[in-house]
Amino acid sequence: MTRYDFSGGLFVLPSGAKAPARTIHTGNFPSSVASAPDGTLYIVQSGSPGTAEIGVLPGSGGTIADVIPVSPGEHGLTVGPDGSLFVTNPNEGTVSVVLPGTKVVGRTITVGSAPRSVAVTKNGTAFVTNEYSGTVSVIPAGSVNATQTIDVGSKSNPHGIAADSSGNVYVTNVLTNEVIVVDASKATVTRRIPVGRSPQEVSVSPDGSIYVTNSEDRTVSVIASGESKVTRTISVGKEPGRLAVTSEGTVYVANRQDKSVSVLAPEPARAGEPTAAPAAASGTSRGHSFNTGKGVLIGGVAVVVLGAIVAIVVVLRRRAAGRAIGSSTM
Incomplete structure (x- = not known):
């Protein structure tokens, strides 16, 4: 996070809007963001020099109300169905858990080398991708x-990793250009689905379709529910990374290199349909995009309820002069 030397913030995009409505101030160098069921937002940000913390933003959407100290370095955030916050600590090979309603780490669990992302199933079981170990x-639930x-x-x-409501867990394998399908109840791999180059993140839509960002191809792969192949390919911006899906099925994709967010309108891929030729997200029935401004990087997106408004929040970070864009794990 020290490669950035300016404060960032959160863009707030109300559901259905085509441009951000406002910006919420955060601490310096925000990166990962996650939303709890009650609308609370958690944002990884810097504390004093050389430290990191998680800012806690209440669902009312005002300002950072509390902070949770964490170790220095990168962290990924995920909130489980019960409101527990899971924090990946790649440098330590651990995952920390903050229980609902608390502001301290309740337990820290040893996993594999370089844990990146967590998906939590409806019964509370957490699945963690370990990038350097090649494992999950x-x-x-509740285990230490x-x-x-x-x-x-x-x-x-x-x-990347995501879980659906049917007991499947989906994992993106960056170097082998595929999505792994895991049977959560048996903890075994059941399918391997080829996608685009350097798949980063994966998310499940309400109809069961799987969306995957392919950073080198500048595309999103769509896999219809139950299928073992890509059923649609959609062009987006440069270096797509994190994505979020609303309850209505609208997909928001953070394009890091060209500092934009692609908005893909709900259009479920149909089982058995051949892969479509890439179609630009902007200016078509698939949706539109908006830019965030020169010098600003996109860190991530999340669906959140701010008061009575369902919104998308977009993490903004400013790039330090003379530095390259951060790694694909951001």
């Missing part, structure tokens, strides 16, 4: 240990 750790390890490829660099 399984942490049962990872009880199983799933091998997804020693040289695959598993990164």
Whole structure:
């Protein structure tokens, strides 16, 4: 996070809007963001020099109300169905858990090397991608240990992860250009689905379709529910990374290199449909995009309820002069 030397913030985009309505100030160098069921936002930001913390933003959408100290370095955030906050600590090979209503780390669990992302199933089991180990750790609800390890490829660099309501977990393998499908109840790999180059993040829509950002292809792969192949490919901006899906099925994609967000209108991929030719997200029925301004990087997106408004929040970070864009894990 020290590669950035300016304060960032959060763009707030009300549901259905085509441009941000306002910006919320955060601490310096915000990166990962996650939303709790009650609308509370958690944002990784810097504290004093050389430290990191998680800012707590109440659902009313005002200002950062509290902070939770964490170790220096990068962190990924995920909130489980019960409101527990899972924090990946890549430098330590651990995942920290903050219980609902608390402001301190309740337990820290050892996983594999370089944990990046967490998905939590409806029964509270957490699945963690370990990028350098080529594994996924399984942490049962309330456990203080990872009880199983799933091998997804020693040289695959598993990164993004998501769970659906049917008991499947989806993992993006960056170096092997595929999505791994895991049976959550058995903790076994059931399918491997080729996607685009350098898949980063994965998310599940309300109809069960799977969306995958392919950073090198500048595309999003869509896999219809139950399918074992890509059923649609959509062009977006440069270096797509994180994405979020609303309850209505609208997909928001953070394009890091060209500092934009692509908005894809709901259009479920149909089972058995051949992969479509890439279609630009902007100016078509697929949706539109908006830019965030020169010098601003996109860190991530999340669906959140601010008061009575369902909104998308977009993490903004400013690039330090003379520095390159951050790694693909951002």
